[in-house]
Amino acid sequence: MTYLGEDIRKLGFGLMRLPKRDGEIDIEQTKAMVDVFMAEGMTYFDTAYGYDNGKSEEAAKIALVDRYPRDSFQLATKLPAWAGAKSAEEARQMFWTSLERTGAGYFDFFLLHNLGDDRTKCFDDYDIWTFLETQKSKGLIKHLGFSFHDKAAVLDNLLTKHPEMEFVQLQINYADWESYAIESRKCYEVARKHGKPIIIMEPVKGGLLASLPKGIDNYFLEYAPTASVASWAVRFAASLESIITVLSGMSSIEQMQDNLSYMKSFKPLVHDERQIIEKVQKELDKIDSIPCTDCQYCMKDCPEGIPIPKIFDAVNLYYIYDDLSTAKRKYGFATYNSSLASQCIACGQCETACPQHIQIIEALKQSAVLLET
Incomplete structure (x- = not known):
């Protein structure tokens, strides 16, 4: 057929x-x-x-x-x-x-x-x-x-x-x-x-x-x-x-x-x-990165509406591939009509909800320094 x-x-x-x-x-x-x-x-x-x-x-x-x-x-x-x-x-x-x-x-x-x-x-x-x-x-x-x-x-x-x-x-x-x-x-x-x-x-x-x-x-x-x-x-x-x-x-x-x-x-x-x-897929998976599974629990009650998983996906492009320009483009796309990582007010709601126990507040601070400058 x-x-x-x-x-x-x-x-x-x-x-x-x-x-x-x-x-x-x-x-x-x-x-x-x-x-x-x-x-x-x-x-x-x-x-x-x-x-x-x-x-x-x-x-x-x-x-x-x-x-x-x-x-x-x-x-x-x-x-x-x-x-x-x-x-x-x-x-x-x-x-x-x-x-x-x-x-x-x-x-x-x-x-x-x-x-x-x-x-x-x-x-x-x-x-x-x-x-x-x-x-x-x-x-x-x-x-x-x-x-x-x-x-x-x-x-x-x-x-x-x-x-x-x-x-x-x-x-x-x-x-x-x-x-x-x-x-x-x-x-x-x-x-x-x-x-x-x-x-x-x-x-x-x-x-x-x-x-x-x-x-x-x-x-x-x-x-x-x-x-x-x-x-x-x-x-x-x-x-x-x-x-x-x-x-x-x-x-x-x-x-x-x-x-x-x-x-x-x-x-x-x-x-x-x-x-x-x-084998290459497994090697890429071994490289240190933010272990976000994009479950989006962190976003449900975020008062600022920050697209946390998408921001972490952009950051991981830098961590894994060492390509800052691509990471910044991805970040720009992720935050298009959305809040920036720097707008986090550190309320802690996201960290309470995260099943991966990611230190989201600190990770967002680092994301802002890396991708907003």
Whole structure:
């Protein structure tokens, strides 16, 4: 039995981290990357209304849409109704703006962007679901789905309410496979239960799995000395069933050539390779970090409404991967429209409720020092 996107090659070009020159997208290098990608038979391109303040969509037009027959590639973009839209009209205008920026005529895959937490409410309040279904009926969208950042139970509820969604885009990588905060495996299994094919984002966890800490990458290098560390992460994701494609945000020809070296003739992981990834997962778990299981008991009576588990997830990126810039970006996302760690009033309610007996007050102080300065 076939599924939507089965015939699409399993490496997608994510246009979120395009090469820059003097602070602007390097269009000529982007064109070169598009040419290399297309020459190898790869055809899926992913952008979004908000990527690089809309310049990613504009780059897609110049480097791809204006230079290749429209039926030779698939273009996906996303509508973030929660990002500044103050009315249904403003949210809907995002669709028309994306259509104009890209010049695509229609979108092969269109996504409600970043559902989960309180962000989903905007799509409900503005009835973006019905609006996009209408555009699909007009032929402006071929396939409609959504990207998602939340727990598996929330995903299950969304797919139950919206069976018309044809696919989902999920954060899946081997480091987050059993993560309490991300629930990659559980979300994947929910999508499979509902019969929805999956587009995978963040297979290399924002680049963190391309350079592992404390020599853990030796497990990979000893088995396959010539294979990049990042290749293990991409192949892990692509080896799952019912995958439309695996997105990689590539910023250089070198990154693209590495990805193409193993994805143009993609071979799923074999048993020995899976065992090596399991060893790496266990080594990552051993690194000291805040032992938060994201049960969220700490938040139930927090007078400041601080998103404690999400803050600790951001801090742990620094503790485990020693990547402060990524941790700060994650922290900014975690506290978007929420209280900061520094706003803790040390009431102690969270520590009383925490089953892991984490010294939350002190951990929040350290989080503020690390991520707010």
